Amino acid sequence: xxxxxxxxxxxxxxxxxxxxxxxxxxxxxxxxxxxxxxxxxxxxxxxxxxxxxxxxxxxxxxxxxxxxxxxxxxxxxxxxxxxxxxxxxxxxxxxxxxxxxxxxxxxxxxxxxxxxxxxxxxxxxxxxxxxxxxxxxxxxxxxxxxxxxxxxxxxxxxxxxxxxxxxxxxxxxxxxxxxxxxxxxxxxxxxxxxxxxxxxxxxxxxxxxxxxxxxxxxxxxxxxxxxxxxxxxxxxxxxxxxxxxxxxxxxxxxxxxxxxxxxxxxxxxxxxxxxxxxxxxxxxxxxxxxxxxxxxxxxxxxxxxxxxxxxxxxxxxxxxxxxxxxxxxxxxxxxxxxxxxxxxxxxxxxxxxxxxxxxxxxxxxxxxxxxxxxxxxxx
Amino acid sequence: xxxxxxxxxxxxxxxxxxxxxxxxxxxxxxxxxxxxxxxxxxxxxxxxxxxxxxxxxxxxxxxxxxxxxxxxxxxxxxxxxxxxxxxxxxxxxxxxxxxxxxxxxxxxxxxxxxxxxxxxxxxxxxxxxxxxxxxxxxxxxxxxxxxxxxxxxxxxxxxxxxxxxxxxxxxxxxxxxxxxxxxxxxxxxxxxxxxxxxxxxxxxxxxxxxxxxxxxxxxxxxxxxxxxxxxxxxxxxxxxxxxxxxxxxxxxxxxxxxxxxxxxxxxxxxxxxxxxxxxxxxxxxxxxxxxxxxxxx
Numbered sequence: 231x232x233x234x235x236x237x238x239x240x241x242x243x244x245x246x247x248x249x250x251x252x253x254x255x256x257x258x259x260x261x262x263x264x265x266x267x268x269x270x271x272x273x274x275x276x277x278x279x280x281x282x283x284x285x286x287x288x289x290x291x292x293x294x295x296x297x298x299x300x301x302x303x304x305x306x307x308x309x310x311x312x313x314x315x316x317x318x319x320x321x322x323x324x325x326x327x328x329x330x331x332x333x334x335x336x337x338x339x340x341x342x343x344x345x346x347x348x349x350x351x352x353x354x355x356x357x358x359x360x361x362x363x364x365x366x367x368x369x370x371x372x373x374x375x376x377x378x379x380x381x382x383x384x385x386x387x388x389x390x391x392x393x394x395x396x397x398x399x400x401x402x403x404x405x406x407x408x409x410x411x412x413x414x415x416x417x418x419x420x421x422x423x424x425x426x427x428x429x430x431x432x433x434x435x436x437x438x439x440x441x442x443x444x445x446x447x448x449x450x451x452x453x454x455x456x457x458x459x460x461x462x463x464x465x466x467x468x469x470x471x472x473x474x475x476x477x478x479x480x481x482x483x484x485x486x487x488x489x490x491x492x493x494x495x496x497x498x499x500x501x502x503x504x505x506x507x508x509x510x511x512x513x514x515x516x517x518x519x520x521x522x523x524x525x526x527x528x529x530x531x532x533x534x535x536x537x538x539x540x541x542x543x544x545x546x547x548x549x550x551x552x553x554x555x556x557x558x559x560x561x562x563x564x565x566x567x568x569x570x571x572x573x574x575x576x577x578x579x580x581x582x583x584x585x586x587x588x589x590x591x592x593x594x595x596x597x598x599x600x601x602x603x604x605x606x607x608x609x
Numbered sequence: 610x611x612x613x614x615x616x617x618x619x620x621x622x623x624x625x626x627x628x629x630x631x632x633x634x635x636x637x638x639x640x641x642x643x644x645x646x647x648x649x650x651x652x653x654x655x656x657x658x659x660x661x662x663x664x665x666x667x668x669x670x671x672x673x674x675x676x677x678x679x680x681x682x683x684x685x686x687x688x689x690x691x692x693x694x695x696x697x698x699x700x701x702x703x704x705x706x707x708x709x710x711x712x713x714x715x716x717x718x719x720x721x722x723x724x725x726x727x728x729x730x731x732x733x734x735x736x737x738x739x740x741x742x743x744x745x746x747x748x749x750x751x752x753x754x755x756x757x758x759x760x761x762x763x764x765x766x767x768x769x770x771x772x773x774x775x776x777x778x779x780x781x782x783x784x785x786x787x788x789x790x791x792x793x794x795x796x797x798x799x800x801x802x803x804x805x806x807x808x809x810x811x812x813x814x815x816x817x818x819x820x821x822x823x824x825x826x827x828x829x830x831x832x833x834x835x836x837x838x839x840x841x842x843x844x845x846x847x848x849x850x851x852x853x854x855x856x857x858x859x860x861x862x863x864x865x866x867x868x869x870x871x872x873x874x875x876x877x878x879x880x881x882x883x884x885x886x887x888x889x890x891x892x893x894x895x896x897x898x899x900x901x902x903x904x905x906x
Binding site: 287375376379380381383384385387388389391392393395396399400402403514515518521522525557558560561563564565566567568571572575 | 641689692693696697698699701702703705706707708709710712713714716717720722723837841844845848877879880882883886887889890893894897
């Protein structure tokens with residue numbers, strides 16, 4: 231094992247140990263907040279996977295996050311107390327009844343034109359399964375369309391950006407079915423195998439921590455497979471990879487789908503922790519913000535992007551609660567962003583790597599510690 | 610029917626003013642300027658402020674906004690964009706940061722609100738701009754009621770588009786810009802001061818966005834976040850039309866404006882925007898280089 235490799239393994243082990251040890255340090259409310267940051271950390275990993283490793287800048291990752299969130303939220307909405315107590319045999323979302331036309335039946339099948347779509351969500355497992363399947367299927371279909379046509383670079387970004395905004399508008403417009411701008415609030419708790427995941431419980435925190443750890447380790451393992459190596463080759467020079475006989479689009483679709491799946495799971499976890507789903511998940515600013523986290527943390531480092539996401543959100547929460555900085559905080563974030571892009575293009579992950587390299591070279595001049603390859607500018 | 614088409618044309622005009630700037634900065638310089646929408650926002654605020662503080666009409670705000678946003682664009686190019694040439698996606702991210710900064714600057718009244726100083730016209734609230742009396746009202750043309758202010762928007766856009774065309778195709782500077790669009794390295798090798806021309810191009814594009822902001826302030830409320838949707842729409846136009854093609858940008862802004870207006874009449878504004886996004890996605894999927902991209906490079 232090379233010395234660089236040892237440090238990497240140590241960093242992953244340390245990070246996972248820290249997030250599992252966190253419950254010792256705070257109460258339930260603090261843990262609930264940290265759970266949200268862990269979910270954001272998963273989004274950071276998803277972005278790093280496509281952006282850093284595949285060279286695809288997805289400006290619509292919020293689409294997959296939002297779809298995952300809405301799928302589970304619909305299930306949880308139907309298992310909430312308010313939905314159960316609407317006077318009909320089966321649960322009905324309260325907002326549908328408020329907005330129903332006079333004399334409309336109070337059954338889920340036919341309150342309004344689209345309400346039958348909710349029927350499958352009476353079971354929580356349907357929401358759980360669809361929360362990952364739908365993002366994966368949509369990412370697969372989109373990926374096939376886009377990468378088969380060899381669309382690359384900024385055009386992929388524009389397509390994903392347009393798609394997330396399109397879906398957001400449709401969701402808002404389908405007010406009778408999705409509750410429009412208000413989103414889905416007042417949700418029940420997720421129940422798996424008899425365990426109820428109260429958002430303010432340790433069980434929920436550990437669920438998030440476990441999902442993040444699995445995502446990190448899984449993503450790390452997958453980029454170290456042969457497929458991952460080929461993917462990086464494609465990122466660096468897709469024409470050459472194509473000449474070498476690799477089915478470039480296949481690899482791109484595969485990693486795009488994985489990234490979407492991670493975002494879908496993150497969306498579901500967010501709903502469990504935050505107890506709402508809203509169209510703001512599909513705002514342009516949210517999708518770009520995720521990219522910011524990854525850029526600050528280091529786009530070509532899975533752990534770096536994850537830590538970047540968690541760190542920025544922790545600092546943001548801290549500063550936005552400081553009276554004097556409530557309004558200025560956003561401006562500070564904007565400034566940090568400009569400065570990071572200008573002076574730290576490889577993010578915190580790159581800086582950590584350089585510091586380690588310098589340190590190792592001083593202490594053990596004989597040991598090899600390769601420099602991080604320059605970020606490909608073809609992106 | 611004519612009045613609907615006319616509304617579409619005026620929507621397309623605003624889009625065109627925004628997209629022209631994006632098209633030349635992206636086409637010539639390979640810079641995606643996400644802060645472009647904030648230039649629109651600042652242009653609108655120039656109209657608001659000049660109305661309040663100078664008691665000036667909307668007409669005077671047009672040259673004023675052009676100068677203010679062009680200078681701001683020059684500053685941004687000097688401070689940030691200049692260091693990022695050749696790093697396309699990094700320009701997108703850095704200018705997004707600038708966009709947030711500018712929005713917050715207006716919201717916080719350039720930080721003066723921390724000292725309890727309030728600048729009338731700035732801040733987080735909504736602002737309105739009065740349209741001069743002679744631009745209000747409608748006139749009848751071929752059996753349809755035509756809004757005078759919308760006519761004015763179209764006229765200003767037409768004039769500015771012509772001016773842009775003239776600068777690009779009939780002046781020495783414009784020839785340099787077109788050379789840079791075709792091949793920046795070759796242009797530099799031929800003795801063109803690429804940095805200087807790029808800075809000028811960026812400033813000019815920003816200025817056009819500022820004018821678009823003044824136009825918009827006449828029929829929409831002005832608020833700090835208004836730029837974000839504009840930059841997205843502008844980008845859709847540029848990509849649909851074909852990067853580096855002035856003609857494509859003009860045609861696609863008209864096309865998207867009309868689609869927006871026609872669908873909005875049939876259904877509602879939200880769905881109309883969704884349909885526009887759908888059309889853009891389809892265009893990129895079918896013709897990734899846009900409807901009117903030029904061959905070569």
